[in-house]
Amino acid sequence: MRVASRIEKLKPYLFVEINKKIAEKRAKGEEIVSFAIGDPDIPTPSRLLEKLCETAQDPANHRYPESEGLPELCQAIAKWYKQRFDVSLDPATEVLPLIGAKEGIGHIAFCFINPGDTALVPDPAYPVYSIGTQLAGGRAYYLTLRQENGFLPDLKSIRDYILKKARVLWLNYPNNPTGAVAELDFFNTVVDFAKKNDILVCHDGPYTEVAFDGYQPVSFMQAEGARDIGVEFHSLSKSYNMTGWRIGMVVGNAKAVGALRTLKSNLDSGIPQAIQYMAIEALTGPQDCISEHNSVYQRRRDLIVEVLSNIGLEVAVPKAGLYIWARVPEGYNSVDFTADLLDQVGVAVTPGVGYGRSGEGYVRLSLTIPDAALVKGLSRLSGWRNTRRLTPKR
Numbered sequence: 001m002r003v004a005s006r007i008e009k010l011k012p013y014l015f016v017e018i019n020k021k022i023a024e025k026r027a028k029g030e031e032i033v034s035f036a037i038g039d040p041d042i043p044t045p046s047r048l049l050e051k052l053c054e055t056a057q058d059p060a061n062h063r064y065p066e067s068e069g070l071p072e073l074c075q076a077i078a079k080w081y082k083q084r085f086d087v088s089l090d091p092a093t094e095v096l097p098l099i100g101a102k103e104g105i106g107h108i109a110f111c112f113i114n115p116g117d118t119a120l121v122p123d124p125a126y127p128v129y130s131i132g133t134q135l136a137g138g139r140a141y142y143l144t145l146r147q148e149n150g151f152l153p154d155l156k157s158i159r160d161y162i163l164k165k166a167r168v169l170w171l172n173y174p175n176n177p178t179g180a181v182a183e184l185d186f187f188n189t190v191v192d193f194a195k196k197n198d199i200l201v202c203h204d205g206p207y208t209e210v211a212f213d214g215y216q217p218v219s220f221m222q223a224e225g226a227r228d229i230g231v232e233f234h235s236l237s238k239s240y241n242m243t244g245w246r247i248g249m250v251v252g253n254a255k256a257v258g259a260l261r262t263l264k265s266n267l268d269s270g271i272p273q274a275i276q277y278m279a280i281e282a283l284t285g286p287q288d289c290i291s292e293h294n295s296v297y298q299r300r301r302d303l304i305v306e307v308l309s310n311i312g313l314e315v316a317v318p319k320a321g322l323y324i325w326a327r328v329p330e331g332y333n334s335v336d337f338t339a340d341l342l343d344q345v346g347v348a349v350t351p352g353v354g355y356g357r358s359g360e361g362y363v364r365l366s367l368t369i370p371d372a373a374l375v376k377g378l379s380r381l382s383g384w385r386n387t388r389r390l391t392p393k394r
């Protein structure tokens with residue numbers, strides 16, 4: 001039996017490796033506190049679970065769903081975009097439910113990348129943008145996100161010969177892993193850039209609802225002309241603590257949404273309908289759970305930032321998203337530092353280099369750690385000692 005080279009070329013998915021290392025330590029009896037994975041620890045709101053139980057009883061929801069989603073769900077998504085961002089969408093042509101944003105992000109490459117084409121992919125970034133590109137036979141051209149530019153890509157620096165081959169531009173704000181945010185003026189320049197170069201913008205925005213200190217992230221779809229040239233992936237995973245239920249959406253340009261709908265109708269049979277009803281309930285019901293969750297994350301953010309600063313790490317305080325992006329101390333790289341934390345104090349974080357070469361020099365800590373583990377993790381972090389600090393010469 002021979003595995004296809006496209007699979008052989010894939011490296012193990014980042015979190016699989018991290019989980020493996022943590023599992024090995026735990027198997028040896030070590031207790032590890034993990035800040036490594038961005039998966040909300042707070043349960044799905046009970047009214048959504050009630051809707052799931054109620055609709056699961058209906059035999060109409062036991063059969064194959066349509067892969068393009070219930071019309072009521074498409075309408076609920078359009079209504080939510082209108083209420084939240086004042087963006088009007090046609091539910092029939094500009095909205096498509098997904099089996100989680102990750103599924104759509106991976107699959108859209110097959111709609112817009114021919115073998116040999118290029119996708120412009122931020123570095124560091126959520127790994128699926130480049131993995132989808134690679135599986136479709138394309139190449140990622142990496143756009144370095146620098147701290148001094150607020151972790152926004154410098155679109156002007158891309159050479160013409162790259163632009164000629166580029167079909168897709170990936171963006172993600174509020175950003176995983178850097179915690180950076182983008183404002184509307186940046187998205188307006190992205191629209192001009194994409195129109196000029198005939199590139200599809202795929203903005204990934206699953207963290208727009210996780211924000212702190214009263215800050216309200218914008219949607220790429222609010223930019224003037226965004227729907228002419230772009231789509232936005234979104235998700236119920238982080239907004240409503242629904243990572244385990246697998247439901248998200250893509251909205252925007254009808255041709256791009258239609259292409260993904262065609263691909264999906266040939267590959268999958270949709271999202272279980274009871275879960276689609278949960279999503280309708282989430283999007284159209286009271287939204288209090290969002291500010292409740294955000295106040296928990298904000299409290300955790302402040303505690304983590306304080307402890308990391310105390311042990312000598314440079315940390316920006318994120319306005320949104322689920323992550324703290326901290327510079328590793330001098331003398332370490334991100335993998336060394338991650339290993340040192342694991343060995344010295346039994347704390348797991350994610351090495352920045354796992355998100356791309358430009359993530360070197362940073363580690364990521366997630367705010368989705370339960371409070372009891374957080375207290376333990378912070379006390380352990382406070383006890384970490386920098387054994388590589390160079391002692392000044394006399």
Ligand SMILES: Cc1ncc(COP(=O)(O)O)c(C=O)c1O
Binds near residue numbers: 100235243
């Ligand atoms: C930037 C980004 N996009 C997409 C996803 C996946 O979202 P979903 O659970 O809807 O597949 C994640 C998950 O961590 C993410 O960080």
